[in-house]
Amino acid sequence: MSRIQKELNKYQKLLAHLFGLTQSRKIYLVGGTIRDIYLHRPPFDFDFAVPGSGLELAKKFAHKIRGKFVLLSQKDDEARVVFKKKIFFDFAGIQGKTIQNDLKRRDFTINALAVPLKDGKVGEIIDLFSGLAHLEKRLIVPVSEKSLTLDPLRILRAFRFAQELNFKVSDKVIQLAQNLSLKKVAPERIGYELMRIMETKRSFWAIKTLADLTILPQIFPEISDLFANPGLLNHSLMTYKKIEELIEHKSFFSQFTKEFDAYFSSMPRRRALLKLAGLLHDIAKPHTQFATETGDVHFYGHDSLGAKIAEAMVMTRLRLARKEALMIKKLIAYHMRLHLLATAPVLTDRAIRKFFRDLADEYFGLMILTFADGYATAGKTVHLEDTILRMIELKRQYDAKRKIARLITGHDLIALGLKPGPIFKTILEELEELQVEGKIKTKEEGIEYLKVALQGLLEKEEK
Known part of the structure; x- marks a missing residue:
């Protein structure tokens, strides 16, 4: 049979x-x-x-x-x-x-x-x-010379099959890929195949080859300037590669198994999305490059600008879900934060708590991205390791305690004459910090602190 x-x-x-x-x-x-x-x-x-x-x-x-x-x-x-x-x-x-x-x-x-x-x-x-x-x-071979031109998306399918089946792409596929255009291929189809590739464990080879074949700039025209700079391109690819290695082998992050498992099990395709964020994290550097009179080069604001570009890009070019696009946006927007904390003269517990508040569910992904970014930049991660270890330990301590109940609420702010708005979040977070630090222990102390702070603001305005 x-x-x-x-x-x-x-x-x-x-x-x-x-x-x-x-x-x-x-x-x-x-x-x-x-x-x-x-x-x-x-x-x-x-x-x-x-x-x-x-x-x-x-x-x-x-x-x-x-x-x-x-x-x-x-x-x-x-x-x-x-x-x-x-x-x-x-x-x-x-x-x-x-x-x-x-x-x-x-x-x-x-x-x-x-x-x-x-x-x-x-x-x-x-x-x-x-x-x-x-x-x-174990070889991916096109049926004919016309196979890829009949449907250019097949170039991505070739690499997807190679990744998922552990096959090799034939020389014929590489040859036929040279003159392909994906302009008329529906974004949904491109997004499906590219994400399937990135979901595989060892996708770096496929992504690197697609970059070499100039397929990636066809998918993302916005990264053409990045590709024109060999240094930036190589750094982006190496960041992608390191993220993939950390996801598969954990390495330094093996001591955070609980956080690792919780992060990657909480959202479908999170591994692929994190890799994509790593690939795109410096997308705005060509647009923000600035050289001083002494020759020092800076990229001020490339994180915030890159986040906006990447969000729009993955939604239009790949048709990713809104939630997925927001994940990538947040990771890119904050990808410099941990570098700054790790190199600060003094790292306070308050700064660490703010980091976790701002990143929320994406804090662990950002740690992996930052670690990979640092490794791809100079191969040095000791300063990041010490900082991440301290931050995770502090978070574990706070998570082990009962969540602190806020003494002051939005209703109290309204009672003091404040109008509801974004400022409420800032004020309430500041008051919560003071509670954690033990500087405010009762509701009355919180109200008194607010009155003094508001009086100070009024006096400044009068001057």
């Missing part, structure tokens, strides 16, 4: 409905399903190429098994049937009238495989382009 027959037998009851609907007509199991079976990866997605309408067969099959019908493409006659939220059956009408012509239109040889199915029986595999041999060699 073939591998494919064994896998299909596991879903015999479901597929019996499908074969009943096809009424002895031949349909084809195609593409990634066959690839995964040959790679000993249990398939949960089954791809079928069918004569006639893929949509109609999918609708009938969904009704038979009480699955969910999902239209993928009216134009390409593609639909999906989801069974119990965990098994997926994709149907598409055969393109080009014959299965041979259909396979010629596919992206890579390892995906251009087909097996005829009739009444539940598996026929001989159709392998027109040596896909099985390339599976053995």
